[in-house]
Structure formats: C-alpha cells, structure tokens
Amino acid sequence: MENPTAVLLLSCPDQKGIVASISGFIFQHEGNILHAAQHTAQPGNILFMRIEWDLAGFAIPREGIKEAFRPLAERFRMKWNIRFSDEIPRVAIFVSRHVHCFHDLLLRHLMGEFRGVFPLVISNHPDLQPLAEQFGLAFRYYPITQENKAEQEEREMEELERQRIDLIILARYMQVLSPAFVNRYKNRIINIHHSFLPAFAGGKPYQQAYERGVKIIGATSHYVTEALDDGPIIAQDVIEISHRDSINDIKIKGKDIERVVLAKAVRLHLADRILVYGSKTIVFE
Amino acid sequence: MENPTAVLLLSCPDQKGIVASISGFIFQHEGNILHAAQHTAQPGNILFMRIEWDLAGFAIPREGIKEAFRPLAERFRMKWNIRFSDEIPRVAIFVSRHVHCFHDLLLRHLMGEFRGVFPLVISNHPDLQPLAEQFGLAFRYYPITQENKAEQEEREMEELERQRIDLIILARYMQVLSPAFVNRYKNRIINIHHSFLPAFAGGKPYQQAYERGVKIIGATSHYVTEALDDGPIIAQDVIEISHRDSINDIKIKGKDIERVVLAKAVRLHLADRILVYGSKTIVFE
C-alpha cells in the first residue's frame, strides 16, 4: 500500500508569497510534496491550489496539522481544507429505476477505481434492492409522494447521518431534492444529467435532443444546487448521433457517456481534486 | 476526371415499391447505380433517399431526365431534385471581420475539397477585401445600418442574382438577415454558430460558455431560418476546455472547430448529401 498523504485544497485572494509560504510550511516540517498545482483565475485574481504531501516522516502529528496550518490560512484569508488519504469517504447512492449508472458505480467500486466505501443505497422504488444486496450494500426504500416528501427526506437525512455519509451520488435519481436537503450537503451531492448542459435542462433531454435534431448528444455531472440542473459542472462528455438514430438508439448511446461522466466526477471528488468557486469548478486532474 | 453522375435526392411517404421503382427506372435506361442510401423516419413513416448513378451510357439524354422521372415522382408524391455532378454550384461567402473561417474556406477551395466555384465575397466591413482579392474573388462592400438595411439587402440580392449564386455561406457574418432574404434562399444559406446549439444561442456564446463553466465547447453549422440560431443543424463538433482556459484560450480553441464544422457542412451541401425535413436534416455521409 502507498503511504498516507495529506491533501490541502484552498482558494484565496492572490498575493505574493502564498506558494512559498505553503511549501515552506510543508518543508519546515519535513514533508515531501508529491503533487502541487496552482491556478490563478482572472478576473477576480483568486488563487486556487491543491498540494499533496507524504505524511511519512512529517514532523507534525496528524491530529495537529490543521491547527498548525491555521495561522497561515488566516494570514492569506484562505478557504481551505486538509484531508488525509487514509480517511476513506463514505458514499451513498440514490437511485430510482435506471440500472446502468448504479451498476457501473458498483462495478468500478469492485475494481478499486474509487477511494471510498459504499455502504448505502437509497431509492424511491424497490426495483434495485436485489442488485444492491447482491453487491452487499444496504438498501433503504423511501417512496416519495407530494404529501410525504418533507417527511421522507427527513428520514433519509437521518439515515445519512447515522451512516456518516460524506458524499451523495444521484445515479439517475428521479426526484428533485428540497433546498433544505441540498444545503445540508452543499457541494457534496453529485448528479448526472443526460444532456450537454445548459442545453436540454429539465425533463426528457434525449427526447428534446431528438426533436431539435442535434448531431451530438452529451452528459453532464454537476454538484446539485437549489436551481435545477444549474449547479457547478464537474465533467461532460459527448457522442455523435445521426438521423438514423431513433430515440431508443440515442438512449443506448447516451447511457455510455452518462456512466463515464458520472464515474469521472465521483473519482475526482473522492480524490479531493475539485474546488467549487461561485458557479464553477476548478478541477485539478 | 471522373464521369459525370446524376444525384437524386427525395423524400416521400413510405410505401412498398419505391426503391424497386427508382432503381428499376435507372436500370431500364442503362444506368449504373454508384451509391444508394435510404432511410425511413419514425414517426411519420417518411422515406428519404439519395441515389447516384453514372451518366456514361445512360439512355436518356441529360436534358430529358427530369421529365422522364416526373411520372414516377408524382406517383409516390415525392419532393425531389436531380442534380448533375458537372454542373458546379456557385457560392458566395458573407464575412464581417473574423478571418479564420473565411481563410479556411479559401484554402480548402484551393486544395479542391469543394465541388463549387467561389466568385463572390460580400461584407459589411471593408477589412477582408485584400485577402479576398488576393485569392481572386470579387469583394462587394455593403455597410449596414439600421436605416439602410432593407435597401442594402436589396442590393446584395441583386448581386447574388447577377452572379447566379446557388449557396450562401455566412462565415462569421455578424448581421442578422431579414426574413425576406432568408426565404429567398431557403435551405441555401449555411451559418456557423460558435456554440453547441441549442446551448448558448444568441450573442457572445464563448463568453456565455465561460461564465457557465462548461467543460466542453462546441460549434454548429446550420441552415438559416427566420428564427435566429434555430435552423436545421447540419454538423456539430466539440472540444474540451478546462478552468485553465481564459476567454481568449476558449476563442482560439473554438476557432478550430468552427472551421471544421463549417467546412463539413459546405462540403456535404455541395455534394448534394443533405435533405431538410421539418426542422432537421438527413445527412447522407
């Protein structure tokens, strides 16, 4: 196994000395930087940085690292976070009836593509229970109606708390989450939308694409915000179609890119490679 | 040189015997079919067909072919057209100030990529006159204001008539054509829009893309209709961008796909490979 590492993700107003101060902090305490990437966004002059270092031989004990770093962070007015590679995130998957994204996530998890554990599946339909259990995941069924929605979301959030979930994946989950829910898990809910956003937001995007006669269809993974299909985009991909493709052909082609785009977003998030700034993402690939 | 060929493009309600009748017509008159492609669209049950045959040895003299085919066309209620490969279409390019698409078309023309002649450039700015003339094209300058627009379009259409123009290419032409103009050249005006339509229709699509934080940008070539950026799409392409790309980087990347997508549409149109049906295209590649 690889040594545990620390990952620092930060943004702050740009000024002289930030990189030097951070790398100096790591070096003074005997850390070896493994990856560093920095980006300054114009306009606004905001610096974004991801820096990862080896914890082997690092002079500050792990539980003191955040405290030791705080003065530096305050001096540069950073928004920041430090995570350790051996603290494995806990992930819940929300599904409805579509199996392809769900199945794909399970397979990738099985093959070790994600730094995460997947204890929990939540659904508004019972259909995928056997599949979830076959892969050893707990399945919770919360049917949603207009009347019981608030109450059911309450129960879902309790379950998420109980399971100490860090990340929620909406793997073609066909319910809109309430603002309260979204805000509780801000920048921690990843959705897959089966269009090339902002084109064809809302319902039935493949049908919309078919009717408009586009020559390429897409898929978009994004963080969920209160406004539907409008959150910060993490990854997108596209595939060519032609007049020969029926709606059904388009759906089959689309499933391939949905799976790839959702998995990419999940992988990046779990590797602490995404910073959200305003309505956009900075992705350190 | 290759033998001249005839290309029949048609659409009609599907029924038994259409392919047999058309291919029978060609065979009875000693024609050899070089390419045939057929597509039936659901819903609507409309048949689309492109069929190309060698004119060498064809028993009907060229000037009688359309007349001879007419009874068949009427029997199946076809919308149809027959063109001959040695009747070279005449193309006018409309430009403003952007040079990349214009230049690219000229270079491709020089390299023999298009079945067409390019006698005429029309612009609302004088900037590209030297380049046009360097390549031997006549350049007509019609500055457009809100006041003189109708009158200037009138003069443009006269020039297009005089030059017997078959196809108009808007190579980043920054004026909206009037409905009267558009309808005169229905399905014979090709525009390049620098976004992945229907996303980012209207002005400044790269700016819109930058602000939305998309991870892929696109370009779309389409026939011009009265509704802006809403005509039948002929070709689209995309390219990846990231948070590192400034607006200027996006523009540079976008230019590459604009050029490719516009050239593709022009090539397909000039090879009689496009049928327009409703708001969509059938492209026989």
Add this chain to the structure above:
Amino acid sequence: MENPTAVLLLSCPDQKGIVASISGFIFQHEGNILHAAQHTAQPGNILFMRIEWDLAGFAIPREGIKEAFRPLAERFRMKWNIRFSDEIPRVAIFVSRHVHCFHDLLLRHLMGEFRGVFPLVISNHPDLQPLAEQFGLAFRYYPITQENKAEQEEREMEELERQRIDLIILARYMQVLSPAFVNRYKNRIINIHHSFLPAFAGGKPYQQAYERGVKIIGATSHYVTEALDDGPIIAQDVIEISHRDSINDIKIKGKDIERVVLAKAVRLHLADRILVYGSKTIVFE
C-alpha cells in the same frame, strides 16, 4: 414487439441492375424495404449491400425465401446470406480474470441492447464463475496448459456445438486460440484488444503505450484470424492521456473504451450489420 424482418447481406462484382433486381425481387413478392444501404469499393469494383425488409405480408413463406432468391444470387455471383430478425443468435463469452468487459456485456444484455441470448461462459480460470451464475449463465471451466491445449479446445468446441453457439466473444480472454478453432468459427469470433491497432499489438499494450509516451490510447474490436491481433477491424475508440497518468490510470481509462468498443462490435454483428471483405470490414451503421 416489432414485426420480424429479413436481412440480406451480400457482396458481388459491381454491374448494372443489381439494386434494381434485388429491390424488384422484394417488391414483386410484396415486401416493404425498411433499410437499404449499398457501397461500391474502389479499387476492385465490388458492391456491398445490406437490405432489410418487413416479412409481414411477404408473399414467399419464410422457409422458401432463400431458395427463391438463389437464382438472382447466382446470376450476379453474390456471396450472400439472409437472416431473420426473430431467429435470435446464441452467444458464448470467453473470459479469463478481467471482469470489466464481461460485466459490461452482461449488463447491456440485461438492458436489452443486444439481439442475442447468452447461455454460456467459458473460462480458463474459475474466478468469474460466481458472477456468471449470478446472471444465470452456465460457466464451463477449462484450464489450459501447453500440454492439454488441443484437447481442451476440443472439449470447448464440443460444448459450443452442443449449445449451438453462433458467436464467440473474447472478453479479455488471455489464451490464443488455435488455427483450427479460429477457422471453425471464421468471422464469428470477436476479440477486444486494448490498443489502437496496429499500434501495440501483442502483449501488455498499455505498458507499451506508457513507455512510448503516446498522448492518446485506444481499443480495437476485431474478428479473430490466425495471425494474432491482425483480423478485420470492426470498431475502435480512443481516449486522451497525459504525462500525469500512471500505468494504473491508463488501465482505468482504457477499460472504459474497451467496454464501449467491444459492445459496439457485438451489437453490430448481432444486428447483421457487418460484411467482411479481405482483411477489412464494411459496417452498415
């Protein structure tokens, strides 16, 4: 359910009247052509054609169609085949230890992407038995050594006969099939090679790609011939990599395109959309 259809795939020396004769044959017997595509290859002047028609109302009973068509086929010296859409092909999957392509095929089968049944899995390792059985497929384990190879292949072929298998998919099967085996199933064995052939044929293609420092990796599905990794190519796809990608990252990225490319080849084959001519394929998409 859709009506059953007949698909005629053929190649023959090009001459006048082929399309007319075939479409005439269908029309005379009251058939409605649903799809027709034709291609003439230069040099060689060989015509390739795929034509599909509705069997509902077709005047020749199904068991007499081939016989009725034979005189026409002989007149034009065709290589040809007629298949019926409701005669479902039987598919065997060969696997070793890699799970991703195997799993992907099963999932797509479950979602109805393939016109085929999948009764049988054959492997030289026992590892994937539980997964195969979980999806309801029979699993046959034939460990292969240098000594027992001929004998084990004999047993495999018996099993394939017994199960009346029409198509074999090598889903990352890590054994080279003998010429005798390959020839028995000529153009009916589809392999996935994890490189952009002809680059990186042979073993460890990702390692080779990594060492050469390419910026794009690929995957290739092809029919298996006696010469290793040299059969007619059906489909290819690629994905970008960079210096940041380790061998392991490359493998993860590659798996995504392996799955898509293999599935595409299988889908095309099962829909009778592929003609093999010499060392190439004609793919009627």
Add this chain to the structure above:
Amino acid sequence: MENPTAVLLLSCPDQKGIVASISGFIFQHEGNILHAAQHTAQPGNILFMRIEWDLAGFAIPREGIKEAFRPLAERFRMKWNIRFSDEIPRVAIFVSRHVHCFHDLLLRHLMGEFRGVFPLVISNHPDLQPLAEQFGLAFRYYPITQENKAEQEEREMEELERQRIDLIILARYMQVLSPAFVNRYKNRIINIHHSFLPAFAGGKPYQQAYERGVKIIGATSHYVTEALDDGPIIAQDVIEISHRDSINDIKIKGKDIERVVLAKAVRLHLADRILVYGSKTIVFE
C-alpha cells in the same frame, strides 16, 4: 499588453524542499507566482516543474536572474532553463509542396496564436514561394538530391544561424534531416507525422491505414530525433473514418487533424510548456 514574465522549466531527482526552495527564491525577491505546476514521475522519482512569475517588481534585474538562481539549481542537480516572455522566439518553417499545414501556421500567426516571429521559410521545392512572400516571409529554395544533401543542409544551417532561428517546424517537409542537423537543433525541431504513431510510421501512412482497414486515423506532432518518426510525442489527435472513405477522403479528413496537432505542438513549445525527458514529453497545459 501583459507584463513580462519569467518561466522556469526544470527537472531533477525528487527530494524534500524543492518546491519550497524555488518558490522561496521567487518570493524573497518580490516575485509573484502566476502559474506553478509540478509533476513527479514514477518510476525514477524525477521531479518536473514549470513555474512562471511576474517580472514587474522583481528585485533581481533581468540579466542577473539566471546567475542568482544557479546555486539553487546546482544544489538540487537540476536541468533547467529560464526564459522571458518578451524575448520572442524566431521560427523557421520547412515545407515541400503540401500547403495545408504551412497555410494554417501562417493564418494562426496572423491571428496572434503564437508567441513567435516567423521570418523564414526553407523548401526543397519552389512551389510555395508565392504564398510565403504574400505573407511577408523570406523564402529560401534548397533543392535536395542524394549527392548534394550534406552541402545543402550546410547552407540551410548557415541561413538558420544568420536568422538566429530558435525553432524549426517541419510542416510536411518531405526530406529526412541528417543526424548532424537533428543534433544541432535537438528538441527544437517539431515534425507532423500524418498517422497515429507508432502505427504507420514511415511513408504513405494514409495508404497504410486504408489498407489495414482502421476505423480511426490520427496525426502526431513530435520532436525530431535521429530515428525516423520515433521522437518524443508532443500532441496527437484522431478522427473517425469508415469503409465509405476513399484514400482521398482520408487525406482530406487527415489534413484537418494534422493542422490542429501541429499548431498545438508549436503553441506549447513557444509558450515554454514542454519538457523532454528520455523519449517522452511532459506537457504543462
């Protein structure tokens, strides 16, 4: 105009403190880091870094920067180089008869895509002289035979010296350069090869691709080394083809990606974004 910047490119054995030392050096002298990217390659444990800082307000006068940095470089055994963004590289283009890449470079230069000046064109054919001069570039014609090759290369190198050329672009130049020439301009000659290397190295790659029946063709830009088509790859791209594409169609499609891939490599080189290590490139995009 933007402020001038300094770009440091380096590689060295990885150890603790490198990033801290370099960023500390810049910060101590009042420099503001604009971009920093670092990569550590496994196996070998080599660190690669590109760091760019604003020269406005930098405390060391420009002519002293390299001297001031040298002790640090020696301490970490770096291979390194510092360049200033306002010292514009001088570029020579080598051409034969193909116009597309040459024309494309000129157009991009005109549109300001490259940080470079293009004073000189060298060719073994006179054909492109008018085009070169139309764009204001000096054109030198050195016809090459087996007998005069060494002598002509000598004259070319003299001309390159006289013009103080920093980078040579082989824009489909159809002569193999001698080892002496190549070594004089090591990692400063960029070639475009019209295949997806290492597939189809050598002559007539499109013909080779056509005969093999691949479904995707490619283009590769690379630094020239003594071994033909074997230098470090900078950029690659691909485009789909099908059985319908003749050799001529393939060439037309290929030209589009040749242009894009060559331009990308030139842009990256001129922006000091490429490090060569062994037979590979590290590209800081």
